[in-house]
Amino acid sequence: xxxxxxxxxxxxxxxxxxxxxxxxxxxxxxxxxxxxxxxxxxxxxxxxxxxxxxxxxxxxxxxxxxxxxxxxxxxxxxxxxxxxxxxxxxxxxxxxxxxxxxxxxxxxxxxxxxxxxx
Amino acid sequence: xxxxxxxxxxxxxxxxxxxxxxxxxxxxxxxxxxxxxxxxxxxxxxxxxxxxxxxxxxxxxxxxxxxxxxxxxxxxxxxxxxxxxxxxxxxxxxxxxxxxxxxxxxx
Numbered sequence: 235x236x237x238x239x240x241x242x243x244x245x246x247x248x249x250x251x252x253x254x255x256x257x258x259x260x261x262x263x264x265x266x267x268x269x270x271x272x273x274x275x276x277x278x279x280x281x282x283x284x285x286x287x288x289x290x291x292x293x294x295x296x297x298x299x300x301x302x303x304x305x306x307x308x309x310x311x312x313x314x315x316x317x318x319x320x321x322x323x324x325x326x327x328x329x330x331x332x333x334x335x336x337x338x339x340x341x342x343x344x345x346x347x348x349x350x351x352x
Numbered sequence: 353x354x355x356x357x358x359x360x361x362x363x364x365x366x367x368x369x370x371x372x373x374x375x376x377x378x379x380x381x382x383x384x385x386x387x388x389x390x391x392x393x394x395x396x397x398x399x400x401x402x403x404x405x406x407x408x409x410x411x412x413x414x415x416x417x418x419x420x421x422x423x424x425x426x427x428x429x430x431x432x433x434x435x436x437x438x439x440x441x442x443x444x445x446x447x448x449x450x451x452x453x454x455x456x457x458x459x
Contacts, residue, residue, distance in 0.1 A: 269448075271396075278439065278450060278451075278452050278453040279388075279390075279396060279439050279441075279450045279453070280450065281441075281447060281448040281449060281450060284446065284448070293446035293447060294447070295447045296353065296447060329395055329396075333443075336401070336402065337401060338386045338398070338401055338441065338443040339386065339388070339396070339398060339441070340398045340401075340407065342395035342396055342397075343395065344394075344395055345395060
């Protein structure tokens with residue numbers, strides 16, 4: 235069955251960097267665009283970034299442009315999110331989700347918690 | 353960026369009630385809206401896409417309507433498992449944007 239498993243979360247100091255991973259299985263990863271979505275504690279969902287099925291196109295939320303980088307390795311069925319210059323407001327559960335044209339975010343991972351704190 | 357204004361932010365209802373949740377887009381997005389359900393500590397679950405298409409396996413008591421700027425999620429007869437938080441999402445253009453969420457609680 236479709237499975238998305240995020241990892242790489244943890245506690246990080248402000249200003250530092252962190253890389254999240256999302257391992258995909260049970261479907262043809264290279265056929266799907268992939269998203270990151272985050273949720274701060276007790277808050278709503280916030281879209282972070284997307285990367286096309288082949289990795290050639292990507293878009294970011296305005297507040298994350300220049301600090302976050304989305305990438306993928308289709309040979310490893312893995313999605314990444316490199317986050318730099320982290321701030322307290324980046325504290326959130328980060329989810330990965332897949333999308334095929336016309337069917338948005340139909341499967342999600344369980345999320346990984348990133349806590350930015352000194 | 354397209355803004356999605358969702359209302360109400362919270363809603364109290366009883367089992368077997370009919371409830372509606374609304375989302376308004378800041379510009380015409382045709383039918384590019386999806387609806388998600390989220391329970392505490394869990395990932396969101398897709399319910400409806402393209403404004404009115406029910407995702408496979410979602411009960412038929414859920415329905416979506418609307419086009420252009422105004423969209424509605426309706427739950428026709430609430431079941432105990434429906435008490436959760438609901439979000440709309442515009443997938444018309446990037447950056448994607450979610451509504452603020454509607455927490456559906458037991459009256």
